[in-house]
Each structure stands twice: as structure tokens, then as C-alpha cells.
Amino acid sequence: GAGVSQSPSNKVTEKGKDVELRCDPISGHTALYWYRQSLGQGLEFLIYFQGNSAPDKSGLPSDRFSAERTGGSVSTLTIQRTQQEDSAVYLCASSPQPGGYNEQFFGPGTRLTVL
Amino acid sequence: QKEVEQDPGPLSVPEGAIVSLNCTYSNSAFQYFMWYRQYSRKGPELLMYTYSSGNKEDGRFTAQVDKSSKYISLFIRDSQPSDSATYLCAMSMNTGFQKLVFGTGTRLLVSP
Numbered sequence: 016g017a018g019v020s021q022s023p024s025n026k027v028t029e030k031g032k033d034v035e036l037r038c039d040p041i042s043g044h045t046a047l048y049w050y051r052q053s054l055g056q057g058l059e060f061l062i063y064f065q066g067n068s069a070p071d072k073s074g075l076p077s078d079r080f081s082a083e084r085t086g087g088s089v090s091t092l093t094i095q096r097t098q099q100e101d102s103a104v105y106l107c108a109s110s111p112q113p114g115g116y117n118e119q120f121f122g123p124g125t126r127l128t129v130l
Numbered sequence: 131q132k133e134v135e136q137d138p139g140p141l142s143v144p145e146g147a148i149v150s151l152n153c154t155y156s157n158s159a160f161q162y163f164m165w166y167r168q169y170s171r172k173g174p175e176l177l178m179y180t181y182s183s184g185n186k187e188d189g190r191f192t193a194q195v196d197k198s199s200k201y202i203s204l205f206i207r208d209s210q211p212s213d214s215a216t217y218l219c220a221m222s223m224n225t226g227f228q229k230l231v232f233g234t235g236t237r238l239l240v241s242p
Binding site for chain 1: 132134136138162166171172173174175176179181218220228229230231232233234235
């Protein structure tokens with residue numbers, strides 16, 4: 016069956032430009048998560064969606080980062096005025112429900128390079 | 131200091147060896163403990179998860195959690211070259227949703 020998909024797989028941009036990263040979760044999964052994986056760092060939590068609402072945005076590193084989810088499905092992570100320190104792999108995960116333990120299924124990630 | 135500490139490696143072993151991977155953590159509120167495997171340029175995939183303390187076995191893999199020491203381990207028996215990957219430990223609290231806190235990952239290389 017189809018897993019979590021992300022696009023683009025790679026994105027190279029210039030410092031100061033805006034970028035949009037897309038995540039298509041597994042159909043029927045209500046919970047969606049964004050993480051960032053930087054070189055030498057573990058995955059860092061960015062934001063969590065339950066349906067279309069985001070009860071926890073505590074991991075977003077600055078107000079240049081925002082995310083939305085529409086129709087309880089696709090999510091977009093937007094980074095405005097990109098900086099070189101934003102270079103990382105951005106990973107999206109989805110799970111069937113938020114409560115208790117539910118496996119998070121990860122997409123392949125978007126590798127962002129800011130020149 | 132990070133909430134979850136993990137030796138980045140690389141850890142190099144010959145095929146057939148027993149591999150021990152470990153993480154320590156500082157937050158006693160963690161209740162769920164997971165091990166993910168990540169191949170190069172791929173997303174992490176769940177290997178095993180454990181709730182609270184104890185051991186769990188799945189084929190060649192055994193996960194152990196010692197909450198009193200805040201220490202978790204993953205053992206791989208009869209390691210294979212296909213096990214070469216980065217292994218990430220992850221943890222979460224027993225709250226309304228699963229905000230995972232990850233270690234940095236240990237890179238494992240199994241040589242034929």
C-alpha cells in the first residue's frame with residue numbers, strides 16, 4: 016500500500032527565498048508530524064497536527080516557519096526568508112490516532128539546501 | 131545536555147557478530163521506547179517499541195529498557211551486512227500524542 020510521500024525529494028534554494036515542502040500522509044491517518052534532521056543531530060520535533068488543527072507547534076524554531084494541513088490530509092511546511100542553518104532533511108510522519116501508542120510512519124524526507 | 135544521548139559511532143562489526151546499541155535519557159516521564167532503523171537517504175522505519183521497563187524480542191532483535199537506570203538497549207544477533215544502517219532510539223511520554231524525542235543515531239557497519 017501507499018506510504019507517506021513527500022515532495023520535492025530535494026530542494027536547493029538561495030538564502031532569503033521562501034520554500035514550501037509537501038507531505039501526503041497515509042490515507043485515514045489523523046495524526047501528522049513534522050521533524051527536522053540536521054547533520055549530527057537527531058530528529059527534532061517541529062509540529063503536530065490532529066486533523067486540520069495544530070495543538071503543538073512548540074518545535075518550530077522561529078516565526079519564519081509555519082505549517083498547515085487541509086482536508087485532514089495533505090500538509091505543507093513553509094519556511095520564509097530561508098537561512099543557511101535551515102539546511103536539513105525535513106521528515107513527515109503520520110499515525111492512525113494520536114493517543115496511546117501508535118506507530119509513526121515516516122516519509123522519505125525532503126533534503127533542503129540553502130546556499 | 132540533550133534529553134536523549136546516543137553514541138554516533140560508527141560501530142564496525144564482522145558479519146555474525148552480536149551488536150549492542152544503547153541510549154541514555156534524563157526525563158523520567160518517558161514511557162514509550164522505540165528503535166528505528168534508517169538507511170541512507172530514506173525515512174526511519176520502526177524496528178521495535180517497548181512500553182515501560184522490560185525486554186522484548188523479535189527475531190534477531192531484542193530491546194531492553196531499564197527505567198531505574200534510564201538506559202535502553204537494542205541487541206542484534208547474527209548481524210548481517212543488510213543490517214548496516216543508522217539506528218535511532220526514540221522516546222515519548224504517555225500523553226495525548228506521541229511527540230518523539232530522538233537520539234542522534236548510531237551508524238552501524240556490518241562487514242561480510
